[in-house]
Amino acid sequence: MRNYKILVLLAHPNLHTSTINKAMISAIESLDFVLIHNLYENYPDFYINVEEEKRLLKEADLVVFQSPFYWYSVTPLLKLWEDEVLEQGFAYGDGGNELEGKDFLLALSTGGKQEAYRREGYNYYTMTELLTPFAATASLCGMNYLEPFVIHGSYTQNGEQVQNHARQYQQSLQTYVEKGCWVLNEDRRDD
């Protein structure tokens, strides 16, 4: 089996119509320390092979959930993946320490602009607030919750901007592997 440090769980139900997620994937798919696991491609019938998933997780230092941000959450197959794979005795609870010490990252694309995720914006709540369930999940599994990589306003980006985001995604993952730290561009921070 291939050696990899980063396991990207990609959960996009219509990848053929996507621009941002497709660009993000093409920017990182050739990196040898990344394993991309396309959930909708591998489990079109939502029947997840739990044992295989556990095996994949054990190898990784960093687990990435890459998904569009629908209804303030990830897409349903990824939620199902959490329900089925993060079992007691594996991810949490008695003897459930297999994920301890690993890093956890959300890589999300949203429809709304960054300004919308503020008190004065139409979403009212900030991204940090909306993503607390994931921070809590990581925490229960003993994983380090890294600051999410979020691309806002997916529909309004032009080709050059899309490429720019994808490049930053790739650079951040590269730095993570080379320097062991997670660095985001200033303008990505949730405020």
Add this chain to the structure above:
Amino acid sequence: MIEDSLLFNVLIYLSAAVLAVPLAKRLGMGSILGYLIAGVVIGPWGFGIISNVEDILHLAEFGVVLLLFIIGLELNPTMLWNMRKPIFGLGGSQVLITMLVLFGLALLAGFDWRTALISGMAISLSSTAIALQIMTERNFLSTDTGNKGFAILLFQDVAVIPMLAIMPLLSGRETFDDSGDVMIAALEVIGVIALIIIVGRSLLRPLLRIIAKTQAREIFTAFSLMLVIGISLLMQSVNMSMALGAFLAGVLLADSEYRHQLETDVEPFKGLLLGLFFIAVGMSINFGLFLEQPWEVLGIVAVLVIVKLLIFYTLARISGITMSHRPLFSFILSQGGEFAFVIFAVANSYNAMNTSVSELLVVSVAFSMLITPLLILLYDHVLLPRYTLSKADIEEEDTEIDHNTVIIAGFGRFGQIIARVLHANQIPTTIIDHNPDQIEQVRNFGFKVFYGDVRRKDLLETAGAHKARLLILAVDDREAGFKTIEICRNHFPELTILARSWDLIHHYQLKDKGVDIIERETFHSAVRLAEHSLRELGWDAHHAHRNTLKFTKYDEANLERLYEVHKDRDKLISLTQEAKEEIERIFAEDEHTIVRQNKQDKAWG
């Protein structure tokens, strides 16, 4: 005497073809040149083995007729209607301009006006046989350039009719009033064409169906030939071009389900007769006359070819044919054609032209046919390498029609479902079946199904197997299926084959033979019924669904595992037994885990 026997002649033609064509191809000259040279060698001016050239030429012209029938099969009436502009615009201007230029040149050369006019008319026409053969060999007809070339040839086929019709008026004899005769002739022509259209539209398909139902292949072939010969003779009886009639019949059948089978059946006859035609042309070249008047002949050939080349090149430019295609287009159409022989013969019978001139012209036209393959060689080896193919060219070449990405072999209960799913998703398919009743029935529901035997390589090829992405094998005959797979694996290795299996043994046989994707025929419907059974027994819907899905996954993995040992019967049985126990154990364990987890995790309770 043995030399006179028909079989002896056939032997000579076949040996000449078998020797000359591969040799010519080996030398990079193309098959037409091979045939022509073979003709020269066995003809009266070569070894003189064959002498009755006229008769042979007459018989072999039928190859041109079959060629046009096949081309008609590829063009349905709508496509033909869409071609009306190039046919009349390009074709009309080509014939008219060439005719006038040659007429003028002939007058300048001092011919009398009748001889000049007849020469102009006869030589303005190109050789359908040579041009179409070259275009088919190069797969050129489906391109825009090929299309325009074909349109011109089609117009010429029509134009020959009035040319022959005015011949009596040009005769040296006293003119007489024959307007009544012309009226009757015109009515006859209209009557025959109407008859062909009506019969072709309403009677032919049911008739073909009855014949296909007899399942006797040779009868189908016999009928195909009978049909073409019948129509040709009918057309000839009213002095129309036989080839035009056959073309019309082809167009009328282009929509029918028997199109591919007709094409496959007629194809070898067309090939042989067309070869014979080229041999006959080679034989008919009068080298005696050439030796007597070499400069006159060479001069006429040069004028003929150069004038036609210039006119075709200009037309190609005006009509927007891509740069790199323009010389090829002109070369392909640059010769005098078989119609010239007919026109000169008729003109002589009416004493309408100077006989010595017409003899010279016949030799020159035959020579010009010999030159075409040489020009093509020139194009391939000298001109083509100079044009670097631009992107626009590629896009233009890419106008292939009617080669669908998916072929469905067999349109019974199984194939129909597949086709419905694919059609619902707008995937184009070519469907082939061999049961005429079935075809007729599903045609009523709007499916386009072709009649044919998928065990034949040539039929698969006509259906586009060399271009398609997928072949879905849905025939209900095991042996036929195996045969089809074998052909596809040998001749169309790019094709992905999908098939259903009836049982374990068949499943593994398909796998051995190289089928890419196999599904068990009754498996999924049986699993679905099992799911319904669980629900009827009171299980929750999702629970029943999940567990049957889980069973499917285990069973499919198992099928792969057993493949390794399937040739060893004892091992297969013991492993199958083991697998059955394993599945039951795993299910019991999983069920236990879920119950345990639900107890431990309050949230699930």
